[in-house]
Amino acid sequence: MNLTIHNAFLPHDDRDAALAFYRDLLGFEVRKEVGYNDMYWITLGHPAQPGTSLVLNPPAADPGITDEERRVISEMMAKGTFAMLTLATPDLDATFAALEAGGAEIVQEPIEQPYGIRDCAVRDPAGNMIRINEVR
Template sequence: MDITINASFLPQTDPDESLAFYRDVLGFEVRKDVGYGGMRWITVGPVDQPSTSIVLHPPAVDPGITDEERRTITEMMAKGTFAGIVLATKDVDSTFERLQASDADIVQEPTDQPYGIRDCAVRDPAGNLLRIQQS
């Protein structure tokens, strides 16, 4: 089998804030920015990885989700416990400095983890947890 990861999905509550964070702070390129039915989906990804993307989508848009489930998702997003992703960089310390200078919501400064990885953690504008590890 030859399977690769094409896209991951993260909810966003403010498309302009999310776009600014992923494009201007993390340096991702915008691949698609699509509006439909008063909502907006934005696809971003690392410039040097054209086949890997993150789709920033409106939360709880699945028509099968109940109003109660939608409220729960929104509450979990506000706490930063709904979604997350792990990114990698060659220099986690300078990446962290850039994040800190941007007023990103810092969760954890660069730390040498007991399992052998140096990483840091921030939340994006929607509250999604991003762990960034040294590669």
């Protein structure tokens, strides 16, 4: 099989905050934005990776979930336990410094993990955990 990752999805609940984080702070480009009522699907990606996109989607848009499930999703997002994304950078210290200076919610400063990866962690405005691995 010849497979590549085309899209990954993360929930968001604030269009402006999501754009400020992913576009303005992380430097992703907006590739598409679709709005329906007060919900937005925002497709972003790194300019150097035109074939891979991150789609920020409204978590309550799925008609197949119940009100109770929506409540649980909202609670999990607020705690940062609903969704996660791992990014990579060759310079973790510079990336972390830029995130910290940009006001990102810091979860973990750069550290050498016992399993051999040096990484840090922040939360996006929706509470999603963003881990950043140092890859050289």
